Amino acid sequence: ETGVTQSPTHLIKTRGQQVTLRCSSQSGHNTVSWYQQALGQGPQFIFQYYREEENGRGNFPPRFSGLQFPNYSSELNVNALELDDSALYLCASSPGGPRGYEQYFGPGTRLTVT
Amino acid sequence: AQTVTQSQPEMSVQEAETVTLSCTYDTSESDYYLFWYKQPPSRQMILVIRQEAYKQQNATENRFSVNFQKAAKSFSLKISDSQLGDAAMYFCAYRSASNNDMRFGAGTRLTVKP
Numbered sequence: 067e068t069g070v071t072q073s074p075t076h077l078i079k080t081r082g083q084q085v086t087l088r089c090s091s092q093s094g095h096n097t098v099s100w101y102q103q104a105l106g107q108g109p110q111f112i113f114q115y116y117r118e119e120e121n122g123r124g125n126f127p128p129r130f131s132g133l134q135f136p137n138y139s140s141e142l143n144v145n146a147l148e149l150d151d152s153a154l155y156l157c158a159s160s161p162g163g164p165r166g167y168e169q170y171f172g173p174g175t176r177l178t179v180t
Numbered sequence: 181a182q183t184v185t186q187s188q189p190e191m192s193v194q195e196a197e198t199v200t201l202s203c204t205y206d207t208s209e210s211d212y213y214l215f216w217y218k219q220p221p222s223r224q225m226i227l228v229i230r231q232e233a234y235k236q237q238n239a240t241e242n243r244f245s246v247n248f249q250k251a252a253k254s255f256s257l258k259i260s261d262s263q264l265g266d267a268a269m270y271f272c273a274y275r276s277a278s279n280n281d282m283r284f285g286a287g288t289r290l291t292v293k294p
Binding site for chain 2: 099101106107108109110111114121122124154156158167168169170171172173174
């Protein structure tokens with residue numbers, strides 16, 4: 067069984083640029099959630115995608131957007147990068163059915179904005 | 181809004197001993213899920229144990245067990261026979277049954293001394 071994978075591992079961008087992060091969900095999982103984890107803090111929920119539709123959103127501005135594809139993989143796009151966007155971005159996938167509330171995390175993408 | 185509080189930024193335990201990590205949460209809901217996640221320095225978040233709020237019996241997974249006190253809104257994690265590989269950041273998390281927003285605490289850094 068393949069776990070959640072994310073790419074790239076590390077990324078350095080300049081303020082004002084745009085970035086796209088990618089996530090492949092665990093085999094058999096149809097829901098993907100994205101989190102931002104600032105240094106020394108717990109993850110914060112950005113949004114969730116289920117069957118290619120946004121299915122819940124945290125307190126993040128519209129410049130954070132996403133996509134989910136028919137194979138359930140997902141992208142997180144951030145426009146007009148700000149210094150405070152520097153963080154570890156985590157993707158988590160969930161199975162359908164009665165265990166749908168569980169989330170399994172990928173290794174994350176470390177984004178640095180200079 | 182639901183909040184999760186971990187009052188112990190750091191804890192240490194001697195190898196083979198038992199340690200308890202604390203977590204409290206604030207919610208007005210009756211149906212929800214609670215989790216403990218482990219994040220080693222390699223940063224991949226690993227699900228340690230889960231508890232459904234409607235279940236009175238405390239969850240157990242091998243050396244890991246929880247003390248779930250619903251009325252007190254408390255959800256502590258007990259690690260028995262601590263091993264060096266248990267050293268990590270531990271996050272307590274809450275998820276409502278009615279939405280997809282998972283809330284995390286700030287984490288507790290556990291050190292295991294040989």
